[in-house]
Amino acid sequence: MTSPEQAGSGGSGTEPVVPWCQAFFAEDYLTVFGPFVDGERAQSEAAAVQGLLGLGPGARVLDLACGQGRHSSPLRAAGLDVVGLDLSAVLLRTAAERDPDVRLLRADMRFLPLADACVDGVVNLFNAFGYFSSDEQDLDVLREVVRVLRPGARFVQEVHHRDALVRDWEPRTVHPTYADGLVVTEERRWDGVAGRHGVTYLLQQGSDGVPRRLDHELRVYSLTELVALHDRAGLEVLSVRGALETSSPSPDTPLCVVVSRRRPGPRPLSSASSCALVPSG
Numbered sequence: 001m002t003s004p005e006q007a008g009s010g011g012s013g014t015e016p017v018v019p020w021c022q023a024f025f026a027e028d029y030l031t032v033f034g035p036f037v038d039g040e041r042a043q044s045e046a047a048a049v050q051g052l053l054g055l056g057p058g059a060r061v062l063d064l065a066c067g068q069g070r071h072s073s074p075l076r077a078a079g080l081d082v083v084g085l086d087l088s089a090v091l092l093r094t095a096a097e098r099d100p101d102v103r104l105l106r107a108d109m110r111f112l113p114l115a116d117a118c119v120d121g122v123v124n125l126f127n128a129f130g131y132f133s134s135d136e137q138d139l140d141v142l143r144e145v146v147r148v149l150r151p152g153a154r155f156v157q158e159v160h161h162r163d164a165l166v167r168d169w170e171p172r173t174v175h176p177t178y179a180d181g182l183v184v185t186e187e188r189r190w191d192g193v194a195g196r197h198g199v200t201y202l203l204q205q206g207s208d209g210v211p212r213r214l215d216h217e218l219r220v221y222s223l224t225e226l227v228a229l230h231d232r233a234g235l236e237v238l239s240v241r242g243a244l245e246t247s248s249p250s251p252d253t254p255l256c257v258v259v260s261r262r263r264p265g266p267r268p269l270s271s272a273s274s275c276a277l278v279p280s281g
């Protein structure tokens with residue numbers, strides 16, 4: 001794995017890494033989300049992703065914002081040549097412990113340390129998009145995806161389904177179901193003009209003490225906006241789904257999945273300094 005110093009830190013006048021992300025994607029993230037998203041769910045999602053990518057053993061796949069490697073590992077076990085990339089040192093360490101055979105890179109998703117057209121597929125799962133303060137920077141991420149994809153290769157992205165999020169939105173939810181008496185409260189904010197969703201997670205252990213606070217903020221794109229953003233980046237949208245394993249999106253599908261491919265044609269100009277794939281270790 002690359003050292004923290006090798007993480008992308010800007011280079012084209014873009015703002016540095018988003019501060020809340022660094023605090024959020026660490027041990028408490030694993031506590032709050034791990035019990036719900038890991039294990040069998042991740043296994044079956046990885047199988048569905050492989051089908052959507054249309055790739056077999058030996059193909060190289062970038063798991064963009066791989067987190068704790070819950071998809072990287074089963075994809076590697078299925079024979080794919082997986083590279084997991086993330087910015088969180090804590091989550092990458094967990095991914096490395098889970099599967100020492102997955103190659104891991106620590107980098108900012110806006111500046112991928114990968115050569116042009118060097119991967120056969122990219123996946124970006126579980127709302128790992130919309131972190132920056134402008135749509136242009138989210139577009140930079142998609143442009144980097146296009147740059148590293150071989151022409152015609154596919155990209156699978158899974159994000160919040162905005163229609164469902166708005167329909168089911170509540171200002172506050174309490175989750176009393178964790179082990180060891182942990183209670184997690186979500187306090188939500190929705191700005192429908194900016195399309196930004198903020199959540200403050202309060203983690204209360206027992207009845208005493210001040211709860212730990214974690215802040216999260218995301219640009220949530222409508223499907224219309226998302227498809228347009230893919231198009232601007234040079235991705236041809238092949239299908240829009242209601243989940244990795246479901247066909248069409250509906251207000252009952254809290255996530256949505258866009259399957260696209262890099263348009264054939266001339267390679268886009270490099271927007272980041274490319275280098276050969278960096279091995280883990």
Ligand SMILES: C[S@@+](CC[C@H](N)C(=O)[O-])C[C@H]1O[C@@H](n2cnc3c(N)ncnc32)[C@H](O)[C@@H]1O
Binds near residue numbers: 017018021064109124
């Ligand atoms: C909601 S998690 C999803 C992780 C994983 N894809 C999954 O399905 O479990 C979002 C991930 O994005 C990563 N992330 C946030 N900002 C990033 C950035 N600028 N560059 C790379 N990764 C980033 C976080 O560290 C975190 O692992």
